Amino acid sequence: MRRPLGSAAAVHCKVELPEPHTHLYRVTLTVDRPQALQALALPVWVPGSYLVREFSKNLQNLVARQRARIRELHQIDKNHWEVACDPGTTLELQYEVYALDNSVRTAWLDSQRGFFNGTSLFLQVEGVSDQPHAVELVGGERRLLWKVATGLTPVKVDRRGWGHYLAQDYDALVDCPVEMGAFWSGSFVAGGIRHQMVVAGATASFDGQRLLDDTQRICENAIRLWHGKSRGLAGQPPHENYVFMLNAVEEAYGGLEHRNSTALIAARKDLPRLLGKGVPARQPEGYTTLLGLISHEYFHTWNIKRLRPAEFTNLNYAQENYTRLLWFFEGFTSYYDDLLLRRARLIDDANYLRLLTKTVNQVLQTPGRQVQSVAQASFDAWVKYYRQDENTPNATVSYYTKGACVALCLDLSLRAQGQATLDDLMRGLWRRCAGGPMTEQDLRDELRALTGRAWDREIAAWVHGRRDLPLQDLLERQGVAVLAEPSQPAQALGLRVTEQATGVQVKAVLRGGAAESAGFAAGDEWLAIEVGRGPAAQGWRLMKLDDLALYAGTARSVTALVARDRRTLRLALRLPQGKTTWRLAVRDAKQVAHWLDEPA
Numbered sequence: 267m268r269r270p271l272g273s274a275a276a277v278h279c280k281v282e283l284p285e286p287h288t289h290l291y292r293v294t295l296t297v298d299r300p301q302a303l304q305a306l307a308l309p310v311w312v313p314g315s316y317l318v319r320e321f322s323k324n325l326q327n328l329v330a331r332q333r334a335r336i337r338e339l340h341q342i343d344k345n346h347w348e349v350a351c352d353p354g355t356t357l358e359l360q361y362e363v364y365a366l367d368n369s370v371r372t373a374w375l376d377s378q379r380g381f382f383n384g385t386s387l388f389l390q391v392e393g394v395s396d397q398p399h400a401v402e403l404v405g406g407e408r409r410l411l412w413k414v415a416t417g418l419t420p421v422k423v424d425r426r427g428w429g430h431y432l433a434q435d436y437d438a439l440v441d442c443p444v445e446m447g448a449f450w451s452g453s454f455v456a457g458g459i460r461h462q463m464v465v466a467g468a469t470a471s472f473d474g475q476r477l478l479d480d481t482q483r484i485c486e487n488a489i490r491l492w493h494g495k496s497r498g499l500a501g502q503p504p505h506e507n508y509v510f511m512l513n514a515v516e517e518a519y520g521g522l523e524h525r526n527s528t529a530l531i532a533a534r535k536d537l538p539r540l541l542g543k544g545v546p547a548r549q550p551e552g553y554t555t556l557l558g559l560i561s562h563e564y565f566h567t568w569n570i571k572r573l574r575p576a577e578f579t580n581l582n583y584a585q586e587n588y589t590r591l592l593w594f595f596e597g598f599t600s601y602y603d604d605l606l607l608r609r610a611r612l613i614d615d616a617n618y619l620r621l622l623t624k625t626v627n628q629v630l631q632t633p634g635r636q637v638q639s640v641a642q643a644s645f646d647a648w649v650k651y652y653r654q655d656e657n658t659p660n661a662t663v664s665y666y667t668k669g670a671c672v673a674l675c676l677d678l679s680l681r682a683q684g685q686a687t688l689d690d691l692m693r694g695l696w697r698r699c700a701g702g703p704m705t706e707q708d709l710r711d712e713l714r715a716l717t718g719r720a721w722d723r724e725i726a727a728w729v730h731g732r733r734d735l736p737l738q739d740l741l742e743r744q745g746v747a748v749l750a751e752p753s754q755p756a757q758a759l760g761l762r763v764t765e766q767a768t769g770v771q772v773k774a775v776l777r778g779g780a781a782e783s784a785g786f787a788a789g790d791e792w793l794a795i796e797v798g799r800g801p802a803a804q805g806w807r808l809m810k811l812d813d814l815a816l817y818a819g820t821a822r823s824v825t826a827l828v829a830r831d832r833r834t835l836r837l838a839l840r841l842p843q844g845k846t847t848w849r850l851a852v853r854d855a856k857q858v859a860h861w862l863d864e865p866a
C-alpha cells in the first residue's frame with residue numbers, strides 16, 4: 267500500500283471550500299495517534315497582532331469521529347475542547363469556520379477570493395504541536411479558476427497550487443497564511459532567493475512589473491543590511507523563499523509579518539499604474555506608502571520573526587504574550603522601512619526627510635508620550651495600542667513612532683561617535699542571539715561591545731523614560747535643518763477632529779491644549795463660533811477648522827457652540843498663538859547623504 271502523502275505528519279489538515287459564497291471553510295483534522303483524553307484548542311490571537319480576537323466565535327459544527335463513530339466532545343471554555351478517544355485509532359475532527367473579515371489577521375472566503383491564517387482555521391492538537399502538520403487544500407469547483415499562494419512547503423501540488431503541503435510544526439502551520447483566487451502573480455530573485463508577489467483585486471491599470479522591480483530593490487537592500495555584501499559577515503538569509511500576498515481593495519492599509527511570507531492590504535488607487543505614451547511617469551502618492559509597508563513587513567523576516575523577544579520563544583496561542591520590547595521590534599523596523607526605500611533609491615533625501623518629519627511630529631503631538639514610556643507601551647499593547655479610543659493620545663505613546671525615533675537617536679549617536687552605525691548593531695545582535703530570542707540586556711551588551719562604553723543612561727532615558735528625545739541636537743549635527751512650521755488649526759487647538767459634510771466632529775481632546783481648557787469633550791459636534799461681544803457679535807456656522815481664521819480674524823478668543831447629547835453648550839475658547847510643528851530639511855547635503863547612503 268502506498269503511504270499517504272505527508273504521512274510523517276501527526277496531524278492532517280484538510281481545507282475545503284464547498285460553497286465559497288456562504289463564507290464557510292470546511293476543515294477536517296485527522297490525528298493519527300490521539301491521546302485517551304485528547305485536548306484541542308483554537309488560538310485567541312495571531313502573532314504579530316497583539317489583541318485577543320477570540321477566533322473561536324467563527325468555529326461551528328465541530329464533530330469528532332473514530333471509525334465513523336461519533337465521539338462526544340466536551341467544551342471546557344470558549345476555545346478549548348476535550349474528546350475521549352480510543353488511543354489506537356485515528357481521530358477525525360470536522361468543523362466549519364465562518365470567514366468574512368477582509369483583514370490580514372483572520373480569514374476571508376467569498377465567490378471571488380479566499381484567504382486564511384492558520385490561527386483562524388486550525389485547532390491545536392495538544393501533545394503534537396512540535397510535530398509536522400500536513401495540509402491539503404482542496405479547490406473543488408474553484409480548482410480550475412483559482413490559484414494558491416502560500417509559504418507552506420509544497421509536497422505534491424498541481425500547477426495552480428492545489429494539493430498537499432507540509433509544515434514542520436504547529437507554529438509553522440499557523441505562520442503560513444494561504445491566498446486563493448484569480449490573482450495577479452509575478453516573481454523575482456533577490457539575494458539568490460526566489461520571491462513571489464501575488465496581488466488580488468488589481469485593476470487593468472496595475473503595473474505589476476514596476477511593483478516587482480521596486481520590491482526587488484527593497485529586498486536586496488534588506489538582505490544586504492542583515493548579511494553584508496560578502497554574506498560572510500553574518501551568515502545566510504534565514505529564508506529560502508518568500509511570498510508577498512497583497513490584497514488590493516477600495517480603502518485599507520495594513521500588513522502582517524510571517525516567517526517567509528507577508529499578508530498585505532492596501533488601496534487599489536495606491537498600486538503603481540501603467541503609464542501610456544506621453545503620460546508623465548508619476549505614480550500615485552500612496553505608492554510610496556505601499557512600498558514602505560512592503561519594506562516594513564519584509565524587514566520583520568529578521569526582526570521579530572527570528573530575532574525576537576525572549577518571551578516569544580514559545581508562543582502561547584491561548585492568551586496574551588507580553589513583552590517590553592515592541593519598541594525595538596516594531597520601532598526599529600519602522601525606522602528601517604523608509605530608510606530602505608531611500609537606500610534602494612526609490613525616494614530621495616528630501617522625500618525621506620518628509621516621511622521622517624511625519625513620524626517625529628506624530629510623537630511630538632502625542633501628550634501620552636509624557637505618561638507612558640515605550641517599554642510600558644509595548645507591554646500594554648494588548649489593552650492600549652490595539653484598543654484605541656479617545657483617551658489613547660493622552661495616555662499612551664506609539665511604540666512604532668517613538669520606537670522609530672529611538673532607533674534614529676541611536677543611529678545618529680553611534681554615527682556621531684564615528685565607530686559604528688545602527689546597521690552594525692542590528693547585525694551584531696543577529697550574531698549575538700544567533701537569529702533567535704533576544705533580551706534588552708543583549709542590546710546593552712552589543713552596544714558596549716560595539717563602542718566600548720555602556721549605553722545604560724541612554725536606554726534608561728529613551729526607552730524607560732518619558733522625557734523628549736534629543737532629536738533636534740542629533741539631527742542638526744547630521745546636517746539636517748529642524749525648521750518650525752505653523753501648526754494646523756486642529757493641532758494648535760489640541761484637538762483631533764473629522765470634518766464631514768455635516769460639520770466638525772471632535773474625536774479627541776488633547777491634554778493641556780486650548781480646547782481642553784475651554785471644556786471640549788470627545789464626541790462633541792462643533793457647530794459654530796461667535797466672534798466679538800454685544801450687538802457687534804458675529805455668529806458663524808463652522809463647517810471646517812480652516813475657516814476659524816477666516817471668521818475669527820485677529821480675535822484672541824471666541825465662543826464655541828457645541829452640541830453634546832442634543833444639548834448645546836457655549837464654550838469660551840482662547841485661540842492659541844504661534845503654535846508650531848517640525849519640518850526637517852537638508853542643510854548639509856553631504857552630511858545627510860553620508861547618513862542615508864549605505865556605507866561603501
Ligand SMILES: [Zn+2]
Nearest residue numbers: 562566596599
Ligand atoms: Zn511591524
